[in-house]
Amino acid sequence: MTDLIESIGKTSVNATKSFRDTLSFATAIILKMFNKNSYSSATRMVLISQIYFTSVQVLPLFIGISIIFGSLLIGIVFHIIKTLGLDEYLGRILMGLVVTELSPFVTVLLIALRSSSAINAEIAVMKVNKELDTLNKFNIDVLDYLFLPRIISGVISVALLSFLFSILALTSGLLFSKLLFGMSLDTYSNVLLNSANFYDIVISLIKCCTFGFFITLIPIRFGLHASKDLTSIPIAVLNGMIDVFIAIVLIEVLSLILIFI
């Protein structure tokens, strides 16, 4: 019994410590983000290449997934709306479901699977190879040069790709609105525009930025946990990705609470 309590206590202390460390790392990054001295020519170059890797390279896959997944979901939603006779809530349901919930969630899952794991492994390998020490020896702040561009790129990429997902899903909704409800383009557009709520869009944007921030910040932090051994790399990636998943769920829950308050 004592062992059990001890184990629970130890886990809780570790979780609290990890959460506190993540927040203090996030604060350091935010302070750097708003300091114009952080953006040297080298940092800008990394930022551009990171945006390319995170949001441009993924475009063909992302567009394909958005069209297939978006159309399927929109089809199901339209079918449910028609079956339950909720025609008058069509716009509200679409904007609420697609723009505020679905787009950020699908986008963040894809970016987390693709980029977060890559960033986590990259930083861990750099740590093991002593490349981070090399940067320190040349008086190059790794926060400025390595971490900040990756995090900003995460924020921009999730926000933009989420917007793209919304556009593609809502466009495929046009097809279903024509087939199931006989709606014209004008009527469909009007229904969506009338249902657009500025507050929802702001919440969605904040959610995307928060997702993007933490799904890049957490892998960096866990990448730094790697020791000098090669075997510490998979452990760092595994722990980092678990925390990324927990962060995604936490942000989703918090945003839902915020919306329903």
Place this chain on the structure above:
Amino acid sequence: MDAPLISNLDVWINISLIKQYHENLPEDKAELLVLQYLSRFSVEHIAKKRNPALLNKERFYAMLLRAAMVIDSIIVIDRPFKIIPDIPDDQFIYDSLKIIDDSFKECHIFDYAWFKDRYRMIHV
């Protein structure tokens, strides 16, 4: 004192990084500067290569140039025969330093005492 090249960056970025970060030198100018330096060693072709693809001598050039990018640099070479084990003596190191002697203030080489015989050109 290991200071390896950053493995996920091209050689030219490894070298230009110092000027770009500390002096905010624009990317195009930094690339041109690095290419000029690499051409002194006739190794411009390594500019777009990465660390694992380099030969020992090419890696030494890249590391040397990177160190020379620091303003008023004092270059410290720690156990050079570890970076370029395939050279018999210090002739290659001496020649390399001579080619860029306008780019650094001082150079210090540290090595094990039992390698003293391999240093013929450089005073150790």
